């Protein structure tokens with residue numbers, strides 16, 4: 001199985017495809033969107049095109065591996081992942097996938113194997129290198145060039161819903177799109193979206209996307225909710241092992257609630273949590289750095305939004321914890337508060353939120 005890994009790839013690249021013209025990057029981006037929409041057949045065609053245009057794109061190979069794997073074309077998928085690792089030895093995700101796909105499915109509790117030990121060692125090395133890089137960046141002053149914007153929830157996961165029926169998932173998507181447009185127009189920072197439509201992306205997948213884009217900031221956009229309809233205002237969160245307050249723990253539980261679905265899905269796929277190892281080193285440095293970013297963003301919310309500032313908090317947010325870059329989660333008001341739900345309906349208020357976030361990035 002392992003030696004046949006690369007077979008089939010060349011044939012695949014020659015497959016005739018009728019597609020509009022575009023750059024390799026655009027095709028890869030389209031491929032990623034199709035994977036998120038679970039349209040794996042079209043994703044394979046688009047990604048093959050991306051690779052034809054740029055055979056050095058480890059990103060496109062990694063995505064191709066994911067699409068092929070979903071189609072059950074395991075040998076070809078392993079071939080694509082191997083190519084991704086050849087082009088970029090630092091591609092932990094593809095290495096993890098090769099590992100998962102070339103060993104027997106795990107049954108019962110996880111046991112340590114030789115492969116695990118080797119993987120653990122290389123993950124450690126990578127984490128150390130990452131920590132060094134972060135320290136170097138901190139010395140020079142962190143500059144954001146690429147930001148990944150995550151619209152919270154989506155698809156079956158509507159997020160919180162207001163009394164008048166406004167859904168968190170649609171507000172976050174609109175805010176994310178507007179922010180993307182604003183940043184593109186300003187031209188100082190490149191931005192990417194974890195979802196561009198009303199579909200669900202697993203929480204862990206969202207940071208995998210950020211890591212693949214090599215973003216230097218990850219922003220997850222959410223709208224808060226509380227049984228107490230009087231609760232109102234904006235908050236900024238970053239990741240920490242322990243919640244900074246009971247309320248922070250409650251918000252994290254709310255935002256992590258799709259997790260039970262994700263975990264079931266991962267168990268079915270025989271996932272090994274190698275990335276968990278990474279948490280011990282570099283991640284914690286990222287978390288500290290995220291705290292500094294959180295201060296800046298909440299300052300903008302405080303001065304630019306006509307709602308109360310509830311300050312900065314930290315808790316264990318699953319969507320943030322695996323990011324290899326500073327990552328924050330914004331709660332831009334309470335959808336459960338009728339006054340703020342009405343505000344969130346308004347284009348003018350949404351524009352204010354977007355401007356505040358854009359200035360926070362700058």
Ligand SMILES: [Zn+2]
Nearest residue numbers: 152159222223
């Ligand atoms: Zn949310």
